[in-house]
Amino acid sequence: MSFEMKLIEILFWTFTFIVFYTYIGYGIVLFILVKLKELLSSNPVFINQDKSVLPDITLLIPAYNEESVVAEKMKNSLDLNYPPGKLHIVWITDGTTDLTNDILKNDYPQVKVLYDSKRAGKTAAINRAIPFIDSPLIVFTDANTMLNRDAILEIAYAFENPKVGCVAGEKRIMVNEKDGAASGGEGIYWKYESFLKKLDSQLNTTIGAAGELFAIRTHLFETMEVDTLLDDFMLSMRIVLKGYKIEYCSRAYAIEGGSANINEEKKRKVRISAGGIQSIIRLRELLNFIKYPLLSFQYVSHRVLRWSITPVCLFFLLPLNVALVFVDGGLFYNLIMTLQIIFYAAALIGKYYSDRQIKNKFFYVPYYFIFMNYNVIQGFRYYLRKSKGDGTWEKAKRA
Numbered sequence: 001m002s003f004e005m006k007l008i009e010i011l012f013w014t015f016t017f018i019v020f021y022t023y024i025g026y027g028i029v030l031f032i033l034v035k036l037k038e039l040l041s042s043n044p045v046f047i048n049q050d051k052s053v054l055p056d057i058t059l060l061i062p063a064y065n066e067e068s069v070v071a072e073k074m075k076n077s078l079d080l081n082y083p084p085g086k087l088h089i090v091w092i093t094d095g096t097t098d099l100t101n102d103i104l105k106n107d108y109p110q111v112k113v114l115y116d117s118k119r120a121g122k123t124a125a126i127n128r129a130i131p132f133i134d135s136p137l138i139v140f141t142d143a144n145t146m147l148n149r150d151a152i153l154e155i156a157y158a159f160e161n162p163k164v165g166c167v168a169g170e171k172r173i174m175v176n177e178k179d180g181a182a183s184g185g186e187g188i189y190w191k192y193e194s195f196l197k198k199l200d201s202q203l204n205t206t207i208g209a210a211g212e213l214f215a216i217r218t219h220l221f222e223t224m225e226v227d228t229l230l231d232d233f234m235l236s237m238r239i240v241l242k243g244y245k246i247e248y249c250s251r252a253y254a255i256e257g258g259s260a261n262i263n264e265e266k267k268r269k270v271r272i273s274a275g276g277i278q279s280i281i282r283l284r285e286l287l288n289f290i291k292y293p294l295l296s297f298q299y300v301s302h303r304v305l306r307w308s309i310t311p312v313c314l315f316f317l318l319p320l321n322v323a324l325v326f327v328d329g330g331l332f333y334n335l336i337m338t339l340q341i342i343f344y345a346a347a348l349i350g351k352y353y354s355d356r357q358i359k360n361k362f363f364y365v366p367y368y369f370i371f372m373n374y375n376v377i378q379g380f381r382y383y384l385r386k387s388k389g390d391g392t393w394e395k396a397k398r399a
Contacts, residue, residue, distance in 0.1 A: 005327050012320040015313035022310040026301040027192075030199040037203060054156050056135040057215075058088045062122050066143040067099040074108055076146045081153050088112070091143075092129040095119020123228040126235075130221050139215040140232065144256055147213060151252035155215045158247045165220050165244025166236045168206045169213030170194050170253035188365060189372070194250065196302060201248035204294050207302045209236040209246060213254035220244065225282070229275030229383075237283055240295065262354055266375055273379020276307030311373035318344070344370070 017025075059077060066073075077089055089108075093100055094116045104113050114129050130138075137159060139152060151169060158167045171194070173187035200206045211232035220239045228234050236246055280287075280303075287304070289296045321337045343366050350367025353360045 005324070008320055008323050012317065012324060015317055015320065018305065018310055018313045019317065021301070022305045027196055027199070029301075030196065030203060034199050034202045054083055054086060054153075055137055055159070056086045056088065057082065057137045057139055057152055057156060058090055058133045058135040058218075059139050059141060059152070060126070060129060060133065061089070061091045061141055061143055062125050062129075063091055063093050063096065063100055063143040064119065064122075065096055065098040065100060066093075067103060069144045070100055070103045071107075072146070073143050074104075074111070079149060080147060080151065081149045082156075087152060088133075088135060090114065090129065090133065092125045094125040094128065120226060123224050123231040124226040126231060127223050127226065130218070130223075133218060136218055137215055138218050138221070139213070140211060141213050141254060142211060142256070145212045145254040146256070148251075148253050148255075151213065151254075154249050154251040158249050158252075159215070159217070161245075161247065163245050164247045165217050165239040165242065166209055166246040167215045167252070168197065168201075168209035168236065168246050168248050169215075170197075170248075170250045171210045171212045172253050172255045174255050174257050189368065197248045198250060200298055200302060201246065204245070204298060205240055206246040206248040207237070207298050208233040210254075212256060213252060217244075229271060229278050233275070233279055234282065237279070237286065237299075241283075241285060262371070266371075266378075269372060269375035270378045270382050273307060273376040274383035275379075276303065276376075277380060277383045280304055280307060307376060307379075311376040314373050315377075347371075 059080075061073065061077075063070075074089075080087060089110070090112045091100075091104055092114045093104075094114075095118060096115065101113060101115055104111055112132070114132060116128065126140075137156065139155060141147060147169075155167045155169065158164055171190050173190050197206045208230075209232050214232060214236060216235065216239060220242060222235070222238050224231055224234055240246060283299075286292060286296055286299045292299075318337070318340050321333060321340060324333045325337050346363050347366040347370040350360070350363035350365075351371075352358075353363055354367060
């Protein structure tokens with residue numbers, strides 16, 4: 001084999017390892033490390049769960065033109081199990097032009113509404129809202145997500161550990177039988193993601209929180225750049241850089257519908273991917289393996305690879321495989337290429353079914369996997385366009 005083909009073979013196996021490690025291998029390594037830690041750890045710390053000493057908490061709901069879900073969100077918020085007078089509800093509705101503010105003002109006088117006519121994006125709205133909050137804890141949630149009844153209570157219990165600076169709730173996707181690849185694929189993705197988040201937390205710290213439900217100690221808030229695309233991730237990881245832990249709390253969860261269709265899911269994935277690139281640049285301190293050996297290992301394994309080189313490696317595997325088959329012609333590389341072709345064919349069938357709204361979970365998984373990685377690459381382009389813009393974006397419609 002020539003030097004060039006040897007190089008292609010090295011690249012093929014390097015890229016294969018990166019893809020495998022990113023999506024499967026890290027989960028295996030994480031599981032083993034957690035089990036080893038459990039064997040070597042001391043007795044667990046028992047946290048006092050006395051409701052009489054629970055702190056005041058503010059439920060902060062950033063919203064832009066959410067009149068269709070205000071009543072449902074408020075019913076859900078008022079039904080939350082937390083001592084009367086200790087849960088304060090604040091909506092930040094900057095730029096809203098529909099009836100959201102009128103509904104809140106007329107039907108829910110107990111709620112504080114912060115409004116400015118200028119729309120500068122979610123991050124700018126959050127920055128503006130924080131000085132109006134005087135409770136020691138803030139819970140962030142979206143207007144179109146519903147929380148389980150004990151969510152706030154479980155979050156408060158998690159903060160009784162002084163090392164916890166942020167609590168990440170669990171995100172759950174409500175998938176109906178009629179939902180297509182967008183909802184079905186997103187639902188499967190978040191089940192696996194929740195599994196990894198829980199293991200990350202058990203090992204050291206969860207790597208980032210999801211905006212649907214997370215909480216922070218108010219004094220740890222750090223004003224964010226207004227063009228920030230992933231405000232939840234940036235805010236939570238900067239708290240980790242202050243020496244605190246993000247605790248994953250699966251007993252506190254937010255439920256929302258999946259994306260209305262695959263085009264709406266594409267908007268969301270591209271923005272998240274662009275935000276990932278932005279986060280890698282702005283959180284480059286987290287790439288210091290000498291200063292943060294365990295944290296950097298988790299961060300790179302769980303986030304950086306997904307948001308940068310892994311999708312590129314994935315899409316190079318097939319052409320590299322074809323080159324190896326062309327030169328080597330051996331059974332082994334032919335078999336691998338055949339398996340790759342079958343996988344891409346299954347993804348195309350999944351797209352065909354998705355476009356025609358035909359339910360088929362078997363084909364949705366490969367389709368969503370390819371779709372997800374392709375949109376990471378599209379996220380690079382989005383980031384280049386938005387890198388000098390503001391923090392506004394077109395929100396994806398939910399089912």
